[in-house]
Amino acid sequence: xxxxxxxxxxxxxxxxxxxxxxxxxxxxxxxxxxxxxxxxxxxxxxxxxxxxxxxxxxxxxxxxxxxxxxxxxxxxxxxxxxxxxxxxxxxxxxxxxxxxxxxxxxxxxxxxxxxxxxxxxxxxxxxxxxxxxxxxxxxxxxxxxxxx
Numbered sequence: 001x002x003x004x005x006x007x008x009x010x011x012x013x014x015x016x017x018x019x020x021x022x023x024x025x026x027x028x029x030x031x032x033x034x035x036x037x038x039x040x041x042x043x044x045x046x047x048x049x050x051x052x053x054x055x056x057x058x059x060x061x062x063x064x065x066x067x068x069x070x071x072x073x074x075x076x077x078x079x080x081x082x083x084x085x086x087x088x089x090x091x092x093x094x095x096x097x098x099x100x101x102x103x104x105x106x107x108x109x110x111x112x113x114x115x116x117x118x119x120x121x122x123x124x125x126x127x128x129x130x131x132x133x134x135x136x137x138x139x140x141x142x143x144x145x146x147x148x
Contacts, residue, residue, distance in 0.1 A: 027054035031108045031115035034061075036129065038121030042097035045127070046073060049089035055110050058089050063120060064105040067096035095122055 032051035039045035047070065049058055061070035073090035075081060089108075101124045105117035130141045 026112050029055040029110050029112045029115040031055060031118050034118060039093060039095050040127050041095055041099055041101060041122055041124050044092055044094045047091050047093045049108060054112060055108055055115055058108040058110050060109050061091050062107045062109055065099055067099040068104060069094050
């Protein structure tokens with residue numbers, strides 16, 4: 001009878017140790033989406049991390065092509081904020097003129113490490129974002145012929 005109590009005690013102890021070990025793991029940052037997910041060669045575009053998990057405050061964006069660089073977007077100074085302040089998960093991405101059009105990877109870095117990769121598309125045509133209101137024909141966002 002003592003043998004079974006000891007075995008049960010050891011089993012419970014191992015389960016508790018496994019649960020404690022699982023709780024001590026650092027969170028895994030996940031980049032789910034960014035917007036916009038691309039830009040034109042030779043331009044800069046404001047990019048925001050729109051969905052994330054365990055990625056509360058990304059320090060930087062890292063791209064698979066060295067010609068694509070991101071700087072944190074700063075809040076403009078004002079009477080109430082005389083010093084520039086970093087905006088949360090907002091970046092200005094600069095795409096060099098020598099970056100070939102294509103699909104590249106982007107990862108976010110935070111205090112927990114690097115996130116999973118997401119796609120960032122670089123094109124050679126002008127990118128246009130819709131502007132509200134645009135629910136009727138007379139208020140539609142105008143498009144150039146050579147744009148995406």
